[in-house]
Amino acid sequence: MTLTPPIAKKVPLKRTHHGDTFVDNYEWLRDKDDAEVIAYLEAENAYTEQETAGLAELRGQIFDEIKSRTQETDLSVPTRMGNWWYYSRTLEGKSYGLQCRCPVDSPDNWTPPTLSADIEIAGEQILLDSNLEAEGHDFFSLGAFSISQDGNLLAYSTDTEGDERYTLRFKDLSTGELLADTIENVSTGATWAIDHRHVFYQTVDESWRPDTVWRHTLGTPTEQDQKVFHEPDESYWVGFGSTRSEKYLMIWVGSKITTECLVLESADPEGEFRVVLPRVDGVEYSVEHAVVKGEDRFLIQHNGSVNGWGTEGEKAENFLLAEAPVDNPEDQRILVPHRADVRLEDVDAFADHLVLNYRREALTRLAIWPLDENGYGEYEEMTFDEELYSVGAGSNPEWSQPLLRLVYTSFITPAKVYDYDLATGEMLLRRSQPVLGDFDANDYVQHREWATTADGTRIPLSVVLRKDVPDGPAPTLLYGYGSYEASTDPSFSVARLSLLDRGIVFVVAHVRGGGEMGRAWYDNGKTLTKKNTFTDFVSAAQYLIDSGRTSPQHLVADGGSAGGLLMGAVANLAPELFNGILANVPFVDPLTSILDPSLPLTVIEWDEWGNPLAEREVYEYMKSYSPYENVEAKDYPSILAITSINDTRVLYVEPAKWVAALRATKTGDSHLLLKTEMNAGHGGVSGRYEKWKEAAFEYAWIVDKTGGSLDYRQR
Template identity: 75%
Template sequence: MSVDPAVSTPPIAKKVPHQRSHHGDTFVDEYEWLRDKDDPEVIAYLEAENAYTDAQTANLQPLREKIFDEIKSRTQETDLSVPIRIGEFWYYSRSFEGKQYGVSCRCPVTDPDDWTPPELAVGVDIVGEQVLLDSNELAEGHDFFSLGAFSVSHDGSLLAYSVDTVGDERYTLRFKDLGTGELLADEIPETAPGATWAVDHTHLFYQTVDDAWRPDTVWRHKLGTSKGDDVKVFYEPDERYWVGIGSTRSEKYLLIWVGSKITSEGWMLESADPEGEFRVILPRREGVEYNVEHAVVGGEDRFLIMHNDVVDGVKAENFVLADAPVDDPSNMTLLIPHRDDVRLEEVDAFENHLVLSYRREALTRLAIWPIVDGRYGEHTELDFDLELFSVGLSSNPEWSQPTLRLGLTSFITPAKVLDYDLATGATVLRKQQPVLGDFDANNYEQHRDWAVAADGTRIPISVVVRKGVERPAPTLLYGYGSYEASMDPAFSVARLSLLDRGMVFAVAHVRGGGEMGRLWYENGKTLTKKNTFTDFVSCAQHLVDSGATTPERLVADGGSAGGLLMGAVANLAPELFAGIMANVPFVDPLTSILDPSLPLTVIEWDEWGNPLADKDVYEYMKSYSPYENVAAKDYPAILAITSLNDTRVLYVEPAKWVARLRATKTGDAPLLLKTEMSAGHGGVSGRYEKWKEAAFEYSWLLVTSGAEQE
């Protein structure tokens, strides 16, 4: 199938009836044939859709070029990151004008007692600089490139790194001698992205995935031996569980983590004994999640355990923090009790202090907690004078260090790298993301708004706009709302091209996300999933009713599970939007979740329910599935973007959705499908290619919302 780019007629997919029957219900799927990407007719159809999209958006080319140039002109292309100290070296990355990818470097620590990072400047030679890895060289000759593992051995002599040049998230692991710069003979294909060294810098642990792309096995590799000699140290047969491996910051323990969406289990091994046997920390119990961090208190090895088990007869939905002896983790002492308004997220342990990461009032928080005289002291929350912000620990690999590296940003605050002095409480700005040109944060404003859902729940909306923009204004409403993921405030250079053209950017923090605590998530998953969709509609309606925008000027955006949100909203309230953009959208969820052979399906049952085993789940999912519920109605303009090699949300979902929309919908609003033919779930690779993609999307959003285009 092909189409002349000059022709304005969209490609029409053929119909091949395919029956799917479950629980006494039969659904006739006329576009399931598009699943076979080895079929030349499928590729021809996708290419025809691409040609049609190119033809329909050709008029946007001048605007796309203008936006690309704006992003490029605001970005300091040749730049350096703030160095991070690990052992005897400062590690940092470089970027260079004209190059797509970063370059990883290090230079020696000259004074072991000085924790002030060296001030690096563009064009100034760095004494003792060593290039560890140049991703541009590794990417040469490939349409796609992704760096997976990047792990330096504890003595600084070896680098383990892995590369994916297809986009299917299968990596090849290699090893580099940092003394000679030579690659070792060891090479391990088909790995998951991570890699963890034992302290002997001879043994390394890595993961592999099963046919469903689930990391299920941890292997031990001894340098100088073949892959065939690698030892399987852990295997998880239950398809609901995902396996990972890492180490404590103290480097004393290796930790294997096994987790489903609702249950977790940890296994430990002293890193100095890499050929020993891992032992379970706390046996898994359905519905109980926990994580541990190693601390030394009063000279004793302790595990800090954050969990959501029952405490005093009440389920700790938002988690509590306890500690216990390493040799008896079940003997816990409660340190921080449960609170309905605070979601504990993480604890990080250092030699003489802890750092608590938590969430309150839909914002991230940090508190410093000293270990004094062999016991836990009083914790102090860090304060930031911003209405909306995101704060978190940056990279702090050293167990003993006098400063903490933090990251701070907001919608109007370019990312800041801060060092917090633990002795004085002073905060030093090490670097702020440079924004070239005439950018002035004072020209923009951000605030929190609230919508009210149908059941009376207040839904937070984050809003950022250029000052002086008159309302109603063209508005982009973004949403996600799954997996307890929080859409926290963050600065974007590219987004300035929207804001400076008078577009308002808003984020609907709908249920299913994690912004307001664990129950916020619980009330937007499985048999309450529709709250995610109706919350978004309520946010859109609020923006219209308050006079902030109009349906003719409102566009929606979401990707992956947020693409499911977009598809559901298109069916629920098409009249509220001028356009909807869906990136790698999960718009055929029932077909996917019904098929355990598809990548990651079984893992997803805890999030969506198991429609194979449960008729109620089947009927509930069918009632909101965007694909099944396409109807003969006027939809807004729709732009769906996908990638042929995506292993998380298969390209076939948006392809089928668009095909069914074309055959069913009424009205003349444009419907476009764009497939990246050599990319994965994250889309194209390389920063210039990503800027081009952003320019393509932004130009469509601006025109669709009626915003300024100059």
């Protein structure tokens, strides 16, 4: 029997704000406990399955390609912590990884052992097998994985629903036995105090906002756990961690534009946390502990005045770095001044050096800064050969170590793990991500191009393709995100090879709202400038078409979550430029969500989008771009929307309503498909094989809509 497109019933619901009334016909889809809602979602799934059945063979080919290129039995580069080498393993046929360790053979040995995933490893301990933890569950996610400083205890948390509510458990690593302590409904993290008896964790409020820090003492009932901090302001969330030195425990409190840090010496876990610097509206800061010339110092990165904390002057929007005594954090001396062309992102402190992480010209940068008897030496930026790349610190848990673990990658270079020798400056390659089969990086090229918007802004584009793709309109996938100052940095993908090898050009549009070009780039793509994100993406698409790179018949747009909002907005703004739009967990009903403070994370989001409840201007601006509220009777490109029923960040109801409105309103005969994962959360399905199947499903659709070759070698 051939299925017809599901038509959702209309149940008009009036919503009135600032004198404006909007009739929402599909809000009834929000109740996932309603059998009629589930029946509708399942009908959409069945229709999607029918309409994509012709791609089944191609999906199978792509899945097989991903699988054949992946070294299924594998392990990571061991990282030293204390007297152990820690690493993860994957086994052929197993969906999830194993967390393992083996003993260090010599106190002076910092060279990771050469281990083989398919050969028995001497002294190996399997600390956690996620395959066993996942048994009997359709979904599994590992949250916390925290080893006590003495190496004897493990705190770990698991989520088996996809709703990001975790169960925290404890394991005695000397015996392998689980302790009786179990804590339900916690957030992801867990942090040990240095005494190995106290562990700190967080819980969330009804809106899924991490708001409270608790202290648990091993061996005591959960009911006796002590609340050590609570943040009542719904626009702030709470984080917890410790410095690399493990001398300080830290509570982080932050909104989108303001932060505050509280510290406590880890040796006194039952003491009182103290505020480092009181929160100042619109000022963000972070704190790291360093020891300089034998004295404890706080390294404070902030975006207050360019002249220093508490002084007059223009805002250091790209952040500066200062140092201060731990007992007087306001007595600051600027170490790295603010620069308009460099976004300072992070500083890592070690016993005898610092690592600066920053961004310039849309690329990540990293510099090593030695500490010696005279204090701060000269820092030196590391250089790399490729035009596009990403570099960052890897796993470096030890306060004092002679090597610095780095990870380097690009769109065409599989991830490389290096140990940088701090004494000699030598880069020691420890591992290059294996890609099986006939992969040769020399078959591909990557480069930067620039699109210009109507307001004259130059938008960086990252372009990746096979060398032998002919000139002229080519099948092209244009990806974008553009929110939360998140940057889409170059990274290698085994799965993406299945697109590139079919002649598809992959392009990333680094639109405003992201963080690639500094804080101003972000500020000019949020709140009342959010439309820049959408018009930047349209300009990128138009540039690719005008330059002859592609044509509307061969161009597909792709984005997820807040990038899914971008997809929905672009579908309304310039549907004629695309043959297809892929929207993953798309935030396409933003005004409804941001108007409802009871929904997960809404109040926190007001600094990102504005507060439409309080401000008419924000309400009208958001309504003018909301994809759901701007669906029109016109031809749209083919659209594939994918969501998850247990998503707590972007509720499934948003794409469900969007698709229902499109189906009832749009003209033309382009495909409109909704796929709902019925046992997953914001990150989609779990387990690597299921993720490969999902990638194959999406990529087969992309190949079809771009006109890519079914088999590259037969083009």
